[in-house]
Amino acid sequence: MTSNTLNFNNQQALESQEESTNLPFTLGDLKAAIPAECFQPSVVKSMFFFCRDVAVIALLYAIAYRLDSWYFFPIFWIMQGTMFWALFVVGHDCGHQSFSKYKWLNDFMGHVCHSPILVPYHGWRISHRTHHKNTGSLENDESWYPSSESEYNKADFLTMLGRHYAFLLAYPFYLFVRSPGKTGSHFSPKSPLFKPSEKWDVITSTICWSAMVALLGFLTYQWGFVWLLKYYLMPYIVFVIWLDLVTYLHHTEPEIPWYRGDEWTFLKGAVSTIDRDYGFINHIHHDIGTHVAHHIFLNMPHYNLKKATAAIKPIMGEYFFESKQPIWKSLLRSAKECQFVPDTGKKVYYTYK
Template sequence: MQVYPSPSDAFSIKTPATRSQDLPFTLKDVRDAIPDHCFEPSTARSLSYFFLDIGIIAGLIAIAAYLDSWLFFPIFWFAQGTMFWALFVVGHDCGHGSFSKHKWLNNLIGHLSHSPILVPFHGWRISHRTHHSNTGNIDTDESWYPVTESKYAEMGFLEKLMRFYLPLIAYPLYLFRRSPGKQGSHFMPDSPLFKPSERNDIIVSTICWLAMIGFLAALTFQFGFLFLLKYYLGGYVVFVMWLDLVTFLHHTEDDIPWYRGDDWYFLKGALSTIDRDYGIFNPIHHDIGTHVAHHIFSNMPHYKLQEATEAIKPLLGSYYRKSSEPIWKSFFKSYLACHFVADNGSKIYYQSPHVR
């Protein structure tokens, strides 16, 4: 039994298994193409990724402390931030219930993975669930969705600066303020992000987040700010940049369509994402670039996504998107081209204020 029902599972229950006029296949067709074992998490294997990431992070800190050299610290920050991002991906599986079949273990490892990197596990899990349930829907998607041209014109300098020109450091602000046009905090149980029944979960995650803040404050008080910079802040900034880069590129491309109203439904929206190749980083950050299959069936463990992707590619055909461009090139292309969409219509695409 899955812990957190997948948005795709809920959709398949409510939607007749008939072909739509928009897509030449149904959600059931896609599900039938994937071997059943791809949906079965292995607790032992999932735990191995968690302990591997924790072990590498601890080893990196030990090496940095031993060398204590400013020549090494930039290398350490990049490596540590990359592993923080890998640890986030482990917690990401926990949030989807694909880490194990045990709710208590998903919650435990989710907090142990996310709290050290200042992510409120349940707050993020719930907002991320909203994102998965509404991917590709201009009106109801939760993260990295496009603003309309009129909304873009109304945005102030600071809002545009963070959303469009400094996107790689936007994540901490999102936790407190969400995305343009939306309100609510990931830390407050009365936020519009959450249901009343989720209040206790949010309180627990916020307490864990505050405990980590307190721990970092104690380290700073005892050893000084320079110590915090050396052994945590540098790596944390790199982690935030990884998180923003990857999530930005999952959903931001000038040829990915967005939908409105009745023109949107789950499967069509889930296909408005793109797989990316991160080269040597693919195994390090647990193949998070394999994203199309994940959006269709978020209850699959990350280590089954590549097999599932190969199984559905023949069925999806041209509806499956994968970029072969270098990551840096894709980022800068979308950075310049993807700012807003038209105020009206559906199946619309990003536009740029720089090309009119």
């Protein structure tokens, strides 16, 4: 069975829906504009990017071990953490079943990519599916959804810390306790995140995650906490910052609308994200900044997103959001201006005090 029948995004079902929308284009219009080959994953290409990332990670470890210099380690942490993030993006394709046409290979490679960087593959995959199926919905979105003004005004210290001040370190906490106002661990099959039929998927990924933790514990016992700090913990923190930075910026922008109730549709939500330019890092992290096309066509491999984007931009016109602003400026602007949305209204935008 191929990913065409098993793909969790159920793209064909979405295309068949007659959405009530005021957008001047349909999902079918956008798909028709994209070359058919963009939707076809290539095992050779996917494995190339995986092997390239692993080779760079191995090389960086070899250099760091060889030099063993505190002058080099800060550089190593930034570079290796960035490569951890690149490896996550390859696993992200696996989660979308766009690494290959074979579900067993996608899930196997997803564990290979995600377990070493302490991501429970299936637990993440399933909650990420919820995010993609409900992007832009104030009630049902899973990731980086805004607070209402009244929620913002009564938020406690920890909620404010996680949402507005230390949000670039939020991901590990999200895995264990989810987002404010929602409950459920990514490690427990009894979590409300999961269906009963997904029990063994969740258990499998939790076992893989636990095995990696146990390995790190053993190596720390053998070589000490300083070894863990130098070779794993600091690159992991950089990886978490990258993950939170990119996902935050793709869904947190003053010009992007959010929807309540029956005003929301899949296509409205899918186009309510933004492409970002990360400069020279674009290719290193597999052009993950091409985010609009990814949200519209969830099962498209990352290496075809730029071609697809070029095809749909003329059709989408003003509904295609992109920013060429330096990332640090975008981050400061969003952190300042994207605090909450109004308590009322079916189509709302971020605002601030």
